[in-house]
Amino acid sequence: MAILSTRLTRILNIRYPIISAPMAFAGGGALAAAVSRAGGLGLIGGGYGDSSWLGEQFDAADGERVGVGFITWSLRRSPSLLTDVLKQHPAAVMLSFGDPRPFVDEIRAAGALLVCQCQNMEHVEDALDVRADVVVAQGAEAGGHGALRGTLTFVPEAADFIAAHSPATLLLAAGGIADGRGLAAALMLGADGVLVGTRLWASKEALVKERHQASILASNGDGTLRTRVPDIARQLPWPAGFTARIRRNAFTDRWQGREEELARSVAIEGPRYQRAFAEGDPDGTAVWFGEAAGLIHAIEPAAAIVGRMVSEATLQLQRHAGRTPG
């Protein structure tokens, strides 16, 4: 499958240019390890800062080479989390959603690759300022937190900017990439590889409740929205400009457009949200998947997902390049 060899596969010494998104709660050590074993690189989701949970997830990765990702503004509230995690020798540390500056020296000193996820061109400038090894251009199609740029325009624009200002920096495309067509498209747009969230959220190894995963199979790509309501329900101080893409369901139907009322009744609605999430109720809580829902028709092992992405992308690339006159 040499056709998928890129600067990313060479620098990371991996077989395929596929990295798993460090999804909070869902992306544990088993999923990260499975993605790495399948030839990509798995990232454990650092989430909102639970040191013992993170320790368990590195244990679950069972010595497999993996990385980790953090929500940057949240990491600032408990920076010792990074120090703890770096003792596990992650291959890469990804920072998303906030100023990376306070953390870059420590990450670099530990020998981990510095990955900065970006949602707009200003973020890309910031990432180059801190000399990120890898920039992730994340489009609005992505499940979970993100912003407004579409993947299809953001990736080539970021690629041009990087080529002009820091050509050795690698670029990953994120947001809506769930199959080999998306991987092949990302390479055409100028990315060195892809970051995959939603498709791996719908894997056997993801830490996602069964009824939540069942609901992605019942949804098409129209069935999601970008919203602030889960962050209000959880009283998480997400910075302005970031929203979450989640499934459209009874919870979002009830609260979207009534954010102030939700904030006022959070003493009741907050615990109700958390209970529904813990129980795997797909209606009373956020269900965290993106627009790629319409491309996902089975919950499968991560290795099968990565393998099919690779073979499908290879086929697409060969088929089009080998095209004969019509």
Place this chain on the structure above:
Amino acid sequence: MAILSTRLTRILNIRYPIISAPMAFAGGGALAAAVSRAGGLGLIGGGYGDSSWLGEQFDAADGERVGVGFITWSLRRSPSLLTDVLKQHPAAVMLSFGDPRPFVDEIRAAGALLVCQCQNMEHVEDALDVRADVVVAQGAEAGGHGALRGTLTFVPEAADFIAAHSPATLLLAAGGIADGRGLAAALMLGADGVLVGTRLWASKEALVKERHQASILASNGDGTLRTRVPDIARQLPWPAGFTARIRRNAFTDRWQGREEELARSVAIEGPRYQRAFAEGDPDGTAVWFGEAAGLIHAIEPAAAIVGRMVSEATLQLQRHAGRTPG
């Protein structure tokens, strides 16, 4: 350039799978003819229904084979426009934004290809119901009117649906495609070709004022938003669910989030908007471009734009398929 031969180029008998978006006001006969002469197919923008303007634009196309596109809900208010236009023997008629049913028989009887532009999966179902020859999957990156799905997920999902239900129907990708990387990516995603708006809005032949075109060169892809404000200012009854992507400027800064106030003061603000538009003032009116702004660095002849898209896409496809082990 046989590498870019697709079902679309064969069925339309064109050299390259590139069709110009029928941009209201901006996409006149000169632009459409230039795109057709360059090897694609140009579509004249039918806009909001001005029969004499449309006649002039077909004259400006000067016998070149072109098509035309209509805003479907608007066409319902003046259906004779379609009857008039069909006398010009357009190669294709594209319908966007509304129920195509009232018009399909007349289009088909005139021997024109029926193109239905879609913004979500429900629209795709409708397009197959009326046996559209071509479905356009338009993502939210697009300039002008559209909806919320991202191009990167919508195109492959539409491709799967079409393959399952009406495999002879062709598929175009639209929204954010402005260079050869976007064209190559669209082919990877399963499209038979692309519909190009913003990149051709920024062409010499487009009917766009100089200062409006200058403002796209000063903007990156972060500099746009989706909004209802120009439709409120113009008192155009756009159906719910559709918004316009335009440049972020003094006009949108002033009115975005204050839509009701704008509606109340439309007796003053409406004429002010129209005057600014007519004068080519880039601050006091909507400037109609999409997220591809960040990929556009010169106002060029349409033939140069099409030619570079073709050579760049060909190179991208060959380069990746020919990749050797790293």
